[in-house]
Amino acid sequence: MRSTWNFYTAGQLTFGPGSVLQLGALATRRELSRVFVVTDRTLVQLGITKRVVEPLRAAGISVEIFDGGEAEPSIAVAVAAIDQARPFRPNAILGLGGGSNMDLSKITATVLSHGGGPSDYFGFDRVPGPVMPLICVPTTAGTGSEVSHAAVLTDSENQMKVSTLSNWLRPTLAIVDPELTYSCPKQVTADSGIDALTHAIEGYTATDYRELVTPPGEACAYEGSFLLGDVIAEKAIRMIGANLVQAVNEPDNRQARDNMALASTLAGIAFSNCGVALVHALEYPMGGALHCSHGAGNGLLLPFVMRFNLPERKVKFAKIAELLGASVCSDVDTMARRAVESVEQLKRDIGIPERIRDIGGNESHLPKFAEKAFAIKRLLWVNPRKASLEDLLGILEAAL
Numbered sequence: 001m002r003s004t005w006n007f008y009t010a011g012q013l014t015f016g017p018g019s020v021l022q023l024g025a026l027a028t029r030r031e032l033s034r035v036f037v038v039t040d041r042t043l044v045q046l047g048i049t050k051r052v053v054e055p056l057r058a059a060g061i062s063v064e065i066f067d068g069g070e071a072e073p074s075i076a077v078a079v080a081a082i083d084q085a086r087p088f089r090p091n092a093i094l095g096l097g098g099g100s101n102m103d104l105s106k107i108t109a110t111v112l113s114h115g116g117g118p119s120d121y122f123g124f125d126r127v128p129g130p131v132m133p134l135i136c137v138p139t140t141a142g143t144g145s146e147v148s149h150a151a152v153l154t155d156s157e158n159q160m161k162v163s164t165l166s167n168w169l170r171p172t173l174a175i176v177d178p179e180l181t182y183s184c185p186k187q188v189t190a191d192s193g194i195d196a197l198t199h200a201i202e203g204y205t206a207t208d209y210r211e212l213v214t215p216p217g218e219a220c221a222y223e224g225s226f227l228l229g230d231v232i233a234e235k236a237i238r239m240i241g242a243n244l245v246q247a248v249n250e251p252d253n254r255q256a257r258d259n260m261a262l263a264s265t266l267a268g269i270a271f272s273n274c275g276v277a278l279v280h281a282l283e284y285p286m287g288g289a290l291h292c293s294h295g296a297g298n299g300l301l302l303p304f305v306m307r308f309n310l311p312e313r314k315v316k317f318a319k320i321a322e323l324l325g326a327s328v329c330s331d332v333d334t335m336a337r338r339a340v341e342s343v344e345q346l347k348r349d350i351g352i353p354e355r356i357r358d359i360g361g362n363e364s365h366l367p368k369f370a371e372k373a374f375a376i377k378r379l380l381w382v383n384p385r386k387a388s389l390e391d392l393l394g395i396l397e398a399a400l
């Protein structure tokens with residue numbers, strides 16, 4: 001039984017509307033003189049890239065921009081970013097965008113610092129040491145990549161999402177400026193917002209750190225749940241419950257957007273220490289094959305996995321119901337079920353697909369999804385209820 005836990009996050013987290021204006025001063029203090037920005041064309045066209053580049057240039061910093069980022073990026077896009085970055089000889093990489101661009105920036109920093117190619121680092125703890133300074137500036141309220149140790153790419157050949165996990169990938173600097181999220185379209189707001197809720201719920205209900213057992217010689221990418229993570233996850237769940245529907249349905253509601261920006265970062269801190277589990281394990285093959293966004297896939301699966309996990313986490317589920325604003329009663333079983341119902345209602349309120357068939361899946365896909373998910377052991381270890389291959393198939397059949 002373990003008796004210790006560790007806690008990691010970004011080296012510095014700067015939060016608040018307008019905080020991006022501090023970028024020049026913050027980079028100068030770290031003696032960063034050549035910054036390679038990883039972003040996409042949408043963010044260039046919206047003028048968001050300019051809001052990040054201007055304070056850097058005003059501080060005398062040389063900037064080069066890669067605008068080839070894409071949603072759920074492929075390994076080939078990561079290679080393109082690396083190829084453009086290398087001759088520029090940056091001394092920092094800045095990821096600007098949703099999780100997709102931030103994750104590309106992490107892979108770029110890794111390969112520039114340690115050589116090889118993206119696939120050399122897939123899995124947990126394969127990055128041999130520190131990478132060059134990473135600055136992450138999110139423009140969605142969702143992934144928490146600005147504080148996390150993860151970078152996710154799409155392996156198009158194997159129709160699978162692949163993760164690189166290393167505490168060396170925690171950004172040196174995370175600047176969370178909610179104003180950069182104000183232009184997010186409705187669907188991006190909904191999908192990335194429910195991803196944040198999934199992070200908070202999976203982190204909160206993860207296997208207790210004292211009981212997290214890994215086979216000899218194998219390390220887990222997560223600590224399991226522990227008090228500090230619980231405190232942060234509870235706050236994230238409450239804030240998402242109180243703000244996500246407004247952020248999606250009233251796009252000009254700045255208070256809701258600002259709260260979602262903070263909540264998603266909190267959820268990122270929680271999951272990247274405590275863990276994500278079965279929802280993510282099932283989403284990686286499903287998203288890889290059906291090309292739904294990571295958030296939509298997670299949101300679709302979340303209540304089905306919650307129903308499976310409920311018997312093992314009744315007290316925490318009851319708390320989740322309360323945090324999501326369900327009416328409170330003293331019966332734990334009733335309250336635990338209300339947690340699942342609250343998530344189902346939230347999904348309907350923001351337009352997340354209900355079923356796998358709604359995103360183009362059918363019966364014949366399910367055995368492969370279950371098999372691939374079953375192979376992602378680090379996520380299964382963290383799941384509060386031990387799941388067999390048949391269990392995974394059962395969850396997918398219920399969600400079909």
Ligand SMILES: NC(=O)c1ccc[n+]([C@@H]2O[C@H](COP(=O)([O-])OP(=O)(O)OC[C@H]3O[C@@H](n4cnc5c(N)ncnc54)[C@H](O)[C@@H]3O)[C@@H](O)[C@H]2O)c1
Nearest residue numbers: 042071072098099100139140143145148150152183184294
């Ligand atoms: N590293 C991590 O810890 C982590 C955690 C969860 C998910 N992920 C990964 O992150 C990716 C999903 O990221 P996401 O949900 O943030 O979406 P995203 O980065 O894929 O962006 C989705 C779309 O929204 C657009 N967009 C982003 N910000 C915008 C803005 N402010 N205004 C207008 N359009 C905007 C983008 O151009 C893109 O077309 C997936 O690949 C997922 O696997 C990573």
Ligand SMILES: [Zn+2]
Nearest residue numbers: 195199294298
């Ligand atoms: Zn996620």
